[in-house]
Amino acid sequence: MQFDKHTSIYLQIAEYLYDRILSGEWPDGQRIPSIRDMAVQLEVNPNTVTRTYTLLQEEGTLENQRGIGYFTAADARQKVLDQKREAFVRNELPAIFATMEQVGLTKNDLIDQFETYQKEQKQS
Template structure:
C-alpha cells in the first residue's frame, strides 16, 4: 500500500480495507491482520492502525473477537459499498460536475466517454 499526501494515513487504511471488501478480496468472516501485524506490514505506528480499525468497527465493517482477532463483519460488503458510494457522491461527483461545466462537455458526450473508458478498462 502506497500512502499519498492529502488524506491522513488512518483514512487511507480505512479506504484500502473498504476497497478490499467491495472488490471481494476479503469476505465476511475472513480474519485480517492484527493491529501490530498490520502496522508492521504498512510501516506505520500501531496507534494509526488502531484508529482505522476503530473507525471500521463503528461502520460495522470489522468486528473484534476478543482473544481471537479482527474479522470482516457479516454485512461488510454492503456497508462498505454504501460508504464508498457516499464518498464518491460527496467528493468526486461535484468535482466531475464542475469540470464538465468548465469544459462545456454535455452529459451525452460525457456518457459516451465514460462508456468507452469502462469498456476499454474492462479488457
C-alpha cells in the first residue's frame, strides 16, 4: 500500500478497510485480519492499525469479539455506504457544482454524461 503523506496513515488504512467492505470482500459479520496480521500486510506499526480498528469500532463498522478477534458489523456495508455518501455530498459535490457553473454545464448535461458513463461501464 502506498501512503499519501498529506493524510494520516490510520485514516488511509480506514479507507482501505472501507473498500474491502464495499467490494464485498469482507461481508457483514466477517472476521477480518488481526491487528498484527494487518500491520504485517500493510507494513505499518501495529499501533497504527489499532488506532484504525478503534476508530471503526467506535463508529460501529467493526466489532471486537473478545478472545476471538475483529469482525465487520452486521450492518457494516450500509454504515460505510451512508458515511461515504454523506462525505461525497458535503465535500465533493459543492466543488463539482461550482465547476459546472464556471464552464456552463447544466443539470441535463450532467445527466447525459452520467448515462453515457453507465452505458460504457456495462459494455466493459
